Amino acid sequence: MSISLDTGVRFSLEIDGVATTAPAGATILDVCRAVGVDTPTLCYLETLTPVNVCRVCVVELEGARTLVPACSRVVEDGMKIRTDSERVRASRRMVLEFLASSVDVSLADDMQRQMKRYGAKPERFGAEARTVRQPVKVDNELYVRDYSKCILCYKCVEACGSDAQNTFAIATAGRGFDAHISTEFNVGLPDSACVYCGNCIGVCPTGALMFVSEHEMREAGTWDEARQTKTDTICGYCGVGCTLTVHAQDNEIVKVSSPADHDVTHGHLCIKGRFGWKFVGVKKRRSDG
Amino acid sequence: MFGAGGGTNSYQEVEDTDCIFLWGSNARETHPIFFHRVLKAVRRGAKLFVVDPRKTVTAQWADSWLAINVGADIALANAMANEIIRLGLEHREFIANATTGFEAYRACVQSYTPERAESITGIPAETIRAAARAFASSERAVICWTLGITEHHNATDNVLALINLALLTGHVGRYGSGLNPLRGQNNVQGGGDMGAIPDRLPGFQALSDDAARTKFDKAWGVTIPPERGWRLNEMFDAAERGELRTLYIVGENPAVSEADRHRAEAILKSLNHLVVQDITLTRTAEMAHVVLPASTGWCESEGTVTNSERRVQRVRKAVDPPGNARDDIDIVCDVARRLGHDLGSPTAQQLWDELRTLSPMHAGMSYARLEALDGLRWPCYDENHPGEQFLHARLWENPVRGPRAPFNVVEFEAPVDEITHEFPLLLTTGRRLDSFNSGVQTGQYTSPLRRGESLDLCPQDALRFGVRDGERVRVRSRRGSVEVPVRIDDTVRPGLAFMTFHFDVQTNMLTIEANDPKSGTAEFKATAVRIDKLEVGAATAGE
Secondary structure (H helix, E strand, O other): OOOOOOOEEEEEEEEEEEEEEOOOEHHHHHHHHHHOOOOOOOOOOOOOOOOOOOOOEEEEOOOOOOOOOOOOOOOOOEEEEEEEHHHHHHHHHHHHHHHHOOOOOOOHHHHHHHHHOOOOOOHHHOHHHHOOOOOOOOOOOOEEEHHHHHHOOHHHHHHHHHOOOOOEEEEOOOOOHOOOEEEEEHHHHOOOOOOOOHHHHHHHHOOOOEEHHHHHHHHHHHHHHHHHEEEEEEEEOOOOOOOOEEEEEEEEEEEEOOOOOOOOOOOOOOHHHHHHHHHHHHOOOOOOO | OOOOOOOOOHHHHHHHHEEEEEEEOOOOHOOOHHHHHHHHHHOOOOOEEEEEEOOOOOHHHEEEOOOOOOOHHHHHHHHHHHHHHHOOOOOOOHHHEEEEEEHHHHHHHEEEEHHHHHHOOOOOOOHHHHHHHHHHHHHEEOOOOOOHHHOOOOOHHHHHHHHHHHHHHHHOOEEOEEEEEEEOOOOHHHHHOOOOOOOEEHHHOOOOOOHHHHHHHHHHHHOOOOOOOOOOHHHHHHHHHOOOOOEEOOOHHHHHHHHHHHHHHHHHHHHEEEEEEEEOOOOHHOOOEEEEOOOOOOOOOOOEEOOOOOOEEOOOOOOOOOOEEEEEEHHHHHHHHHHHOOOOOOOOHHHHHHHHHHHHHHHHOOOOHHHHHOEOOOOOOOOOOOOOOOOHHHHHOOOOOOOOOOOOOOOOOOOOOOOOOOOOOOEEEOOOOOOOOOOOOHHHOOOOOOOOOOOOEEEEHHHOOOOOOEEEEEEOOOOOOEEEEEEEOOOHHHHHHHOOOOOOOOOOOOOOOEEEEOOOEEEOOOEEEEEOOOOOOOOOOOO
C-alpha cells in the first residue's frame, strides 16, 4: 500500500531523461506507472505493505551506490532515475532467472511476460537448480498449496497477517535456501489457525495457492480459461456487500475472486464469499433445512 | 433512524474513526470484510469496545470487552449516559440546537448509576465508566450493532438507547461519527429501501402520506390502500386467528428460521394455500401447495442490492439457472398475468428506472453510474449527485433544517423467558463464520472449520450439570426440546449457553416468539433452558 502523505507539495524529478513531477509521499513505482513506464513487480501489491523482498522492480538512482526498489522508495525532489539502463536490465534479468530456475513459474503469467522482455534464460542453471520441487499439499477440500510454485514473495503472509485478515496462520520459516512459507510447526491447514478466507489465494502471483476446484480441473486437463467468463456481482450472504468476480466455465462456477481495486473488499473475501457457492451448481437443488 | 432506515456512515469512516463500539455484534465472524476496516482502525490507534455476553473472536480484539448479561443493553447504555452527564461530557451545543426531549432523558438516566447497572449487566461499574468516558471524549466515534440488539422483545427500545448515546455526545451527522446497523443478509437494506416494510413505499416514503401515495397511484394505474400492511409476526398471528388463509413466501424459510418452531409449523400447515418461491426445496417449500423454483439472486439474475453503508450495487447473471428455475421478476409478472394484471415483461433495469422516477433518493442512480462507480450510496438525488457519504449532516446546521432528533426515554426490561430453578440456563443464538442462517446454501460446501451443531457450555456449567465434552444431551425450553452434543467452550460464561441454527438440530424448537411490539422481531437471543441427560445406553456417538 503506498503511503498517503499528500501535503499538496509536488517534487520535480526525471525518469529516463524525461522531466516530471510527483506528490510528496509517492513512490518511484507510483511515478513510473503514472508516466507509463512498465515496471515489473512480484512482491508488490497496491493493497499490501511493501516488503521489498523480490528486488525485481529496482531502478538506478543517480548518486545512490546500489539500485533502489521502486515499490517502496519514496520520491525526493531532484531525483534522476533510470529504469532501463544495462545495470537495471541485468539485475532484473538475474532476479527472474534465479527465481525461475528454482521454482515452477509456468502459471505466473506476468512473470513470463517480464522474462521474455528481459531475455531471461533460467535453464542455463540446469535442472539441479530446481531446489524447491515438492509434492502438492492437499490437506483440505477448499484450497491446495503447491510450494514448487512459490517464489517467496510474502504476499500470502501479508494478506493473512496485518494487511488484511489478521489471522497469522502462515509465516516464513527457515533461512537462505531453506526459507519457505509454513503454518505454525508445519501442521496441516486444518490444524492451523487458518480460517479459509482464501485471501492468500487472491494475492498469490504464481498459482502456488489454488482452489481445489481449479487444481482438480487442471490435473484432469479440463481447465480452460479461454472458455471461461468472469462476471462481477455481489455476494449473497451477509450485508457487507462484497464484490465477487464469478469465474464460470460451461455454465458452472469454477472459482470466485474479488477485484483488488474494489472499494468494499480491496480484493479480500471470507470463506463464505470465496467458497460458499457450491449450492448453485447442485443441479437438483435440495434442502438440508 | 430519523426518517430513513440505514446506517449513517460509510465503511471508510469506520476505518478513520477514533472509537468503535460493536454492540451485540460478532463482526469478526458475521461481517468479516467489514471487520477488516475495524482492524485497520484498531491498528491506527482507535479504541475498540465490544459489548457481547460471549467472549467472541471479535471481543478478543477489543481494548475492552463489556461482558454483558443477555438483554441488559438498555441498562448499560443508560448508565453510560449517566456517567457522561455526571462528568459534563455531553455535547450541550448539539443537544440544544439539534435535539428534543433531553430533560426527560436526563431524568430517566439519573437512576442508572454505573453501580446499579453493574448489578443488572454484570459489567463492573468502573468498566462502564471507562467506556462512557472514551465514547464521549473521542473526537469521532461510531456505534455498530447487529442482532444482539435487535433480536429482543424490546428491540426498538434497544436501538433507541444507542441513538440516545449518539445524540448526547454529538456522535452523529459527522464524518467518522454515527450509528450503523450491520445488515445480516445481502439485501436486507435493499428490501427496506424498496418499501418491503408494512407502512412504507419505496424510498422510505410513508404510506400514510397522501401526496406520495397519489404519485404511485398515477404511475401504477391503481389505488394503493392507505392502511399499513402486516409484518411477518402479524401475518402469523392473523393466520392463527384464521384471518389469513393464503401465504406467498419468496426466499424465506420460516419453518426453520422462526422462533417457536412448533407454532410456526402448525400455522404454515393450517393455511388453505401456501406458495413458496425459492432456489431450493426448503423445509418451508416442502410444506407448500405450490412451489415456484427461482433463480439465485446474486449469480443467476440481474438487478441491484443495497449494503450496510447504503451502497446500491449491481448483481449480475454469471450462470444460467438449472432446470425450470426462473427469474423472480418473470415469476411475479406471470403470476400477475394469471390474476388478470398485465405487467408486461420488464427487465431489471426497466424496473429500476421506473423506481428512479418515484423514489427521489434513488433518482441519480442510473445503471451506467452504478457500473462506472462501483455503486452509489443513497440518497443520490440526481445524476450529478455523488451520493451521501454520511447521513444527517443537517443536524449540525444552525438553525437545524427539518425536524430535530428526539431523545427517547427507554427503561431496562429483562428478557421475557424467565430463568428459574427448572430452566436455569440462558440460551443465546448466533452464527458461525463458515455458515449462514438455516444452512440452505452453506450446507452445500465442505468447510474444514465446521464442527456441526453443539450446545456450547463453559467448563463450570459442564461440571454443574454433570455433562462432558461431546456428550449428547436433551436441551429443553418451555416450548420444545432438541438433542445435541455438548461442547466445552471458554467463550461462554457461567449461566450462558450458545447454539446456532445452521444445522439439522432444530434450535428454534426452543426459542420464544416474544416479539418487539414496534418491529415484530422475536427474542431469539434469550431462551431459558435446562439440560436433561440422556439415559445411559441411549446416548449415541457425537457428531
